[in-house]
């Protein structure tokens with residue numbers, strides 16, 4: 215998208231130092247947003263992400279390193295953004311994933327996945343959305359998953375967190391539905407539900423499958439896709455970025471409370 219229709223808007227994208235979050239931040243930067251870059255990363259990774267955002271057209275980038283397992287750290291980050299005018303666009307993207315059967319998943323796995331994937335979004339939304347309501351424009355884009363719509367074995371905490379964020383998004387979409395108007399753009403809350411998407415998050419699952427099927431990484435990926443994703447193609451993070459930006463347009467004012475799959479037909483089955 216070349217047109218800078220979001221010029222001057224401020225976007226906070228959690229977990230944007232890499233992967234899907236960075237691709238969304240790049241797409242928002244290209245559309246004219248000031249960027250709140252966020253994630254747990256070393257200095258080199260943060261600098262590389264900043265460079266990519268500048269190359270995409272970002273004129274103002276602020277980096278936040280709040281650990282999303284800590285509500286206090288989230289509150290401090292949101293107070294900081296509020297002090298600088300607040301966020302117009304909030305993308306709750308940060309996520310963690312660990313696979314284990316219900317019997318083998320320990321307490322720490324559950325607590326971490328629920329805190330990062332679900333509770334953090336509750337905190338950022340409750341703190342950012344009142345100002346969006348007052349302005350009559352706001353966008354919350356929550357990166358759920360195909361696992362917010364259907365289940366798979368060995369992912370109980372992850373699936374619970376993603377179903378949870380779909381529910382949280384629907385409630386907040388209803389609570390803010392009547393704020394603003396067509397001209398201001400309204401306040402909307404939607405989930406994007408990706409299937410397999412090329413990022414570091416899924417490398418352990420690719421490795422595990424490659425060990426089982428043999429024949430190298432491509433064979434492992436092909437086997438994962440064959441099982442669930444009928445197009446047999448992974449998504450690129452930039453494709454999720456394009457959809458996220460599109461949802462931020464004023465003409466998307468009546469799209470709220472949805473959970474949009476980008477899953478190659480996974481949930482059509």
Ligand code: NAD
Nearest residue numbers: 229231233234253254281282307308309359410411413415
């Ligand atoms: P990734 O591992 O590449 O990036 C995760 C980001 O979250 C990083 O920036 C990391 O620093 C941040 N993060 C993790 N724990 C954090 C913490 N405690 N505090 C602050 N930041 C933290 O992952 P990705 O694949 O880009 O995933 C992004 C989102 O997309 C996640 O919510 C994930 O569940 C979802 N998703 C991914 C896929 C996929 O196939 N990659 C599929 C469906 C959904």
